[in-house]
Amino acid sequence: GAVVSQHPSWVICKSGTSVKIECRSLDFQATTMFWYRQFPKQSLMLMATSNEGSKATYEQGVEKDKFLINHASLTLSTLTVTSAHPEDSSFYICSARGQGTDGTEAFFGQGTRLTVV
Amino acid sequence: DQQVKQNSPSLSVQEGRISILNCDYTNSMFDYFLWYKKYPAEGPTFLISISSIKDKNEDGRFTVFLNKSAKHLSLHIVPSQPGDSAVYFCAASPMNSGYSTLTFGKGTMLLVSP
Numbered sequence: 001g002a003v004v005s006q007h008p009s010w011v012i013c014k015s016g017t018s019v020k021i022e023c024r025s026l027d028f029q030a031t032t033m034f035w036y037r038q039f040p041k042q043s044l045m046l047m048a049t050s051n052e053g054s055k056a057t058y059e060q061g062v063e064k065d066k067f068l069i070n071h072a073s074l075t076l077s078t079l080t081v082t083s084a085h086p087e088d089s090s091f092y093i094c095s096a097r098g099q100g101t102d103g104t105e106a107f108f109g110q111g112t113r114l115t116v117v
Numbered sequence: 118d119q120q121v122k123q124n125s126p127s128l129s130v131q132e133g134r135i136s137i138l139n140c141d142y143t144n145s146m147f148d149y150f151l152w153y154k155k156y157p158a159e160g161p162t163f164l165i166s167i168s169s170i171k172d173k174n175e176d177g178r179f180t181v182f183l184n185k186s187a188k189h190l191s192l193h194i195v196p197s198q199p200g201d202s203a204v205y206f207c208a209a210s211p212m213n214s215g216y217s218t219l220t221f222g223k224g225t226m227l228l229v230s231p
Contacts, residue, residue: 006160034219041126043119043223044161044206093160095219106219108153108160 003027004096006109013084013116021079021112023094029074030096034106035067038091050077074098084116120144121209123222130229136194138225140207143188147209151219152181152192155204164205165192197229 003026013019023033032051036044048064050056050071058064066088068080077096081088091113095106122141130136140150148169153161167174167181167190174181180193194201207222 004160009158041223043121044219044221046218046220049218091158095160107163111158111160113158 004030004094004107004109006094006112008112009110010113011115013114015085015116016083018080018082019084019114021081021092021094021114023077023079023096023109025075025096025098025107028096029098030077031074031098032096033071033077034095035069035077035079036093036095038093038111044093047079081114084114086116089114089116119222120147121207121220121222123205123207123225125225126223127226127228130197130227132199132229132231133196136192136197136201136227136229138192138194138205138207138227140190140192140222141188142190142209144209144211144220145188146211147220149210150181150183150190151208151210152179153206153208153221154201155206155224161206194227197227199229199231202227202229 005024007022035047038044047062048056048058048069050069052071052074056069071077093111095108097106120143151166152164154164155161165176165179165181167183172183183190204224204226206224208219210219
């Protein structure tokens with residue numbers, strides 16, 4: 001299947017700082033990227049959907065000013081957690097679909113474990 | 118309100134036997150269903166999918182069954198292997214989203230013992 005690379009795989013940051021997570025499609029052009037969050041023993045929850053070159057669409061309850069999403073190119077989307085707090089500690093996963101993939105499948109990155117201390 | 122439900126948080130099976138993972142959904146707009154496998158600290162890996170025009174799809178040891186009237190699907194793994202031990206997520210998508218959005222269940226942790 002198509003490869004989606006997410007970086008970093010884990011990060012620890014101080015409360016009040018910002019953290020950027022990158023999601024790259026390595027062998028296809030991702031017209032759409034999705035960002036998910038997973039709390040322990042919970043399902044993957046969709047945070048936002050981004051299409052290349054346009055603003056992200058956020059799910060209800062997700063603060064767009066706190067979780068900044070940029071999808072500037074067909075192979076890269078970034079999620080920036082601004083002014084992180086301990087309650088933002090979670091597992092963040094991106095997925096991508098687009099040209100060169102079966103349009104009905106979403107390919108996932110490895111995920112990023114964020115710990116805010 | 119959970120639209121995709123995996124009511125069994127865990128399942129233990131012996132190696133060589135059949136593993137059956139269940140998933141129920143409530144949204145009648147869902148017409149494409151996927152199963153993902155996830156190891157700790159990794160992203161989900163796509164396993165198998167089925168569209169609502171079918172009631173069965175098979176790929177090697179993995180078979181997914183769909184019962185539209187009951188809004189129920191299941192993943193069968195035969196024979197189960199220790200390497201299958203992971204969390205399995207059921208996901209659903211409505212056609213009117215262009216299959217672009219996935220709603221996930223909470224997952225079922227499968228443990229296959231030697």
